[in-house]
Amino acid sequence: MPELPEVETIARQLRGLVVDRTISEFESRWVRLTEPEPAEVVGARLRGRRISDVRRRGKFVVFDLDGGEALVVSLRMTGKLLYGAADVDERYVRGEIRFEDGTALRFSDTRKFGRMAVIDAATLDRRGALPPGPRSRRPLHASLGQEPLARGFTVTWLRALVRRRPRAAIKVLLLDQRAIAGIGNIYAIEALWRAQIHPLRKAGSLRADEIARLHEAIRWALRKGIRLGGASPSDYVDARGNKGRMQREFQVYSRAGEPCPRCGRAIVRTVVGGRGTFHCPRCQRTPRA
Numbered sequence: 001m002p003e004l005p006e007v008e009t010i011a012r013q014l015r016g017l018v019v020d021r022t023i024s025e026f027e028s029r030w031v032r033l034t035e036p037e038p039a040e041v042v043g044a045r046l047r048g049r050r051i052s053d054v055r056r057r058g059k060f061v062v063f064d065l066d067g068g069e070a071l072v073v074s075l076r077m078t079g080k081l082l083y084g085a086a087d088v089d090e091r092y093v094r095g096e097i098r099f100e101d102g103t104a105l106r107f108s109d110t111r112k113f114g115r116m117a118v119i120d121a122a123t124l125d126r127r128g129a130l131p132p133g134p135r136s137r138r139p140l141h142a143s144l145g146q147e148p149l150a151r152g153f154t155v156t157w158l159r160a161l162v163r164r165r166p167r168a169a170i171k172v173l174l175l176d177q178r179a180i181a182g183i184g185n186i187y188a189i190e191a192l193w194r195a196q197i198h199p200l201r202k203a204g205s206l207r208a209d210e211i212a213r214l215h216e217a218i219r220w221a222l223r224k225g226i227r228l229g230g231a232s233p234s235d236y237v238d239a240r241g242n243k244g245r246m247q248r249e250f251q252v253y254s255r256a257g258e259p260c261p262r263c264g265r266a267i268v269r270t271v272v273g274g275r276g277t278f279h280c281p282r283c284q285r286t287p288r289a
């Protein structure tokens, strides 16, 4: 599943490919692609609009449109945004954005969990703001947390977060998109290994030096992912259809039984919050019950 580095890679590539192009047509080939809005409504809002920028917010690809709205794309498990002549299997194309110059951006998604929405762009910049109402009914992009590569993500900020959520397992907290936006399973695992923190440690039990290490480790893992064009353990490809290289550089993710790169002890796989997790039993000590 694409996380911050993968989505950042796609957004940077698309910025060079589709900015200043004007949308002539939007076609949906999957009834749930734009839910709860009908595809015709989304199409009407996209038609004639010029793309002024492409960026990332959390794990969403954001196409800023002239006029203050934005097209937000959630890739979820297997979504791919492919521009131009990239090799696409037509069976999995769920949506297509055609431009006035005759080129097109296609959304391919084998598992069909990906979604598209046209929203007021200002919604995305409200950090972690939680409007009233039940959480489950609000779209995720309406309440995204702090960007971990932004200037506002400081050691002080992270310390305040763990104080607000002291009982949460640290790995579960790192994956909460309403707290920090963009970290997923892979980069949480890699960051906790680098910071030498067990994934099940209660956030409130982290010492000041551990919080500082974790802050550094989160940025290290994400920046490394971006530098390597993202990770392709299975489906991920960038906007040109190429795989990333981060999967060759994992320290512990998907390396159960292999030696820890720091101490040589065999990496262990466990399940935390329903997600497969990898850690070194020597470098990342199990918390006392």
Ligand SMILES: [Zn+2]
Binding pocket: 260, 261, 262, 263, 264, 265, 280, 281, 282, 283, 284
């Ligand atoms: Zn180790």
